[in-house]
Amino acid sequence: MSADDGSIFTSWNPGELIKKNHGYGLKVTHRPLFIEALYQSLPDSAKARIKVKKHVFKVNVSDDGVVVECTDGTVERGSIVIGLDGVHSRVRQCMQAMEEGRAAPSISETPKSPYVTTYRMVFGSIPIPPTLPNNVNHECASGRVSTQLLTGNSLAWFGVYEALDKPTSERIKYTEKDKEEAIQRWGHLYTAPGMRVRDVFGLQDGNFGMINLEEGRVDKWYWNRIVLASDAIRKLEPHAGLGYNSGLADVVVLVNKLRRLLETTRSPDTKA
Ligand SMILES: Cc1cc2nc3c(=O)[nH]c(=O)nc-3n(C[C@H](O)[C@H](O)[C@H](O)COP(=O)(O)OP(=O)(O)OC[C@H]3O[C@@H](n4cnc5c(N)ncnc54)[C@H](O)[C@@H]3O)c2cc1C
Numbered sequence: 001m002s003a004d005d006g007s008i009f010t011s012w013n014p015g016e017l018i019k020k021n022h023g024y025g026l027k028v029t030h031r032p033l034f035i036e037a038l039y040q041s042l043p044d045s046a047k048a049r050i051k052v053k054k055h056v057f058k059v060n061v062s063d064d065g066v067v068v069e070c071t072d073g074t075v076e077r078g079s080i081v082i083g084l085d086g087v088h089s090r091v092r093q094c095m096q097a098m099e100e101g102r103a104a105p106s107i108s109e110t111p112k113s114p115y116v117t118t119y120r121m122v123f124g125s126i127p128i129p130p131t132l133p134n135n136v137n138h139e140c141a142s143g144r145v146s147t148q149l150l151t152g153n154s155l156a157w158f159g160v161y162e163a164l165d166k167p168t169s170e171r172i173k174y175t176e177k178d179k180e181e182a183i184q185r186w187g188h189l190y191t192a193p194g195m196r197v198r199d200v201f202g203l204q205d206g207n208f209g210m211i212n213l214e215e216g217r218v219d220k221w222y223w224n225r226i227v228l229a230s231d232a233i234r235k236l237e238p239h240a241g242l243g244y245n246s247g248l249a250d251v252v253v254l255v256n257k258l259r260r261l262l263e264t265t266r267s268p269d270t271k272a
Contacts, residue, residue, distance in 0.1 A: 028135055054074070061225050079225065083232050084232060116168070135151060138193070148161070
C-alpha cells in the first residue's frame with residue numbers, strides 16, 4: 001500500500017513465503033533464549049571448553065599452530081583461529097596487520113571501519129501490542145527513513161531507521177538525548193496498522209538502543225591459519241533479518257569443509 005507522499009506500507013507473515021520456498025517456516029525468537037537453547041544442547045565436554053568474558057587482543061601464527069593472547073593474561077593454543085568477533089573484529093585487525101607486516105593496532109585505538117554507515121537505527125523490544133497478530137512483519141518505507149515492527153509469539157521488536165546526513169566509517173556512540181530526539185522526530189510515522197512510532201515507544205520499558213548500521217563486505221576472509229566469518233567480514237542492515245543467518249551459513253560451509261579435511265588428514269598443514 002502506498003500513501004500520497006510516496007511512503008510504502010507492508011504487513012506480511014514472512015513465515016509463509018519462507019515455508020513455501022524452504023519447506024520450513026520462519027521462527028521469530030529472542031536471541032538470549034536462542035543462545036541458551038543452543039548452549040544447553042551441547043555435551044558437557046563441549047560446554048567445558050567455552051570460556052566467557054575473554055577479550056582477545058593478540059593472535060600469533062606459526063607453521064603448525066596459533067596462539068591467542070587475552071587481556072586477562074591467559075593464552076589459548078590451537079591449530080586455527082576462526083574470527084567470529086563481530087563488526088569491530090579484533091581478529092580481523094590482527095590478521096590484516098600480520099598480512100601487511102605491521103604491528104596490530106593497540107587496543108585503545110579505534111581503527112577505521114571497513115564498513116560504511118548510511119543509516120542509523122533506534123530499536124528495542126516491547127510486549128506484543130494487543131491489536132496486532134503474532135509473527136507478522138510490519139514495515140513502512142519513505143524517503144531516508146523507515147520503520148519496522150516485527151511480532152513474535154511473546155515479544156515484538158521495533159526499529160526506526162534514519163539516514164545520516166552523509167555516510168561515514170567512523171564509530172559513533174549515541175547518547176540518551178540522541179535517542180529521545182529521534183523518537184520526537186519520527187513519533188508521527190506509521191509503524192503498524194493503528195500504531196505510530198510514538199505509540200510503540202509508549203510501550204517500551206526504557207531498554208532501547210541507538211546504533212549505526214554498518215554495511216559492506218571485506219575482501220580478504222582468511223590469511224594463514226586465520227579465517228573470518230559472519231559480521232567480521234560482511235555486514236548487512238537488519239530489515240531482512242539476514243545478518244545472523246548469513247553468518248550461520250558461513251560457519252556451516254567452513255565447518256563442513258574442515259570436517260572433510262580432518263577425515264583424511266589428522267593435522268592438516270597451513271596450505272590445506
Ligand atoms: C538491531 C539489529 C537487529 C538484527 N536482527 C537480525 C535478525 O532478525 N536476523 C538476523 O539474522 N540478523 C539480525 N541482525 C544481525 C545479527 O545481529 C548479526 O549479523 C549477528 O549477531 C552477527 O553474529 P556474529 O557472531 O558475527 O557477531 P556478534 O553477534 O557481534 O558477536 C561477536 C561476539 O564476539 C565478541 N567479541 C568481540 N570482540 C572480542 C574480542 N576482542 N575478544 C573476544 N570476544 C570478542 C562479542 O562480545 C560478541 O559476543 C540484527 C542486527 C541488529 C543490529
